[in-house]
Amino acid sequence: MAHRVTINGETREIDAPGDMPLLWALRNELGMVGTKFGCGIGMCGACTVHVDGQATRSCSMPLSAVADKQVSTVEALEQTPVGQALQRAWLDGDVMQCGYCQAGQLMNATALLTNNPNPSDGEIDAAMQGNICRCACYKRIHAAIAKVARDEETANA
Numbered sequence: 001m002a003h004r005v006t007i008n009g010e011t012r013e014i015d016a017p018g019d020m021p022l023l024w025a026l027r028n029e030l031g032m033v034g035t036k037f038g039c040g041i042g043m044c045g046a047c048t049v050h051v052d053g054q055a056t057r058s059c060s061m062p063l064s065a066v067a068d069k070q071v072s073t074v075e076a077l078e079q080t081p082v083g084q085a086l087q088r089a090w091l092d093g094d095v096m097q098c099g100y101c102q103a104g105q106l107m108n109a110t111a112l113l114t115n116n117p118n119p120s121d122g123e124i125d126a127a128m129q130g131n132i133c134r135c136a137c138y139k140r141i142h143a144a145i146a147k148v149a150r151d152e153e154t155a156n157a
Helices: 022-029 074-079 081-092 102-115 121-128 138-150
Strands: 002-007 010-015 048-051 054-057 070-072
Touching: 002 022, 010 022, 048 102, 054 102, 074 081, 074 102, 081 102, 081 138, 102 121, 102 138, 121 138
Parallel strands: 002 070
Antiparallel strands: 002 010, 048 054, 048 070
């Protein structure tokens, strides 16, 4: 069955079962491999995308649930000022180690700062709690998010 989904601003038709996880539709049907598979049950955050601006675990979101919704993936992160600022902060802070979880980390951080441009340290920790980093880069991730939050230009974007 064909499902119409807007992904990164482009309306796409995906001919797949409605119960297929969005993650697999993105990766296998559309070739968008930036979103990663981690745990398959929505607990690690590696598969995080935005659905109508909200951070969402794509491994547990059925394709049918995103019909007529706006989906954003890490491939479009640079299209927003917050996404650009986070990518710069990630590089400046040498955040990544293995890098596997980073697409999900960046997507979750982007949703946080888009909805709350000036979060407290506690709000950053709470928002990022569900994203697991096997390399334990949590302090660098937190520092990069806090750096962007303190940047007046990004906060007012």
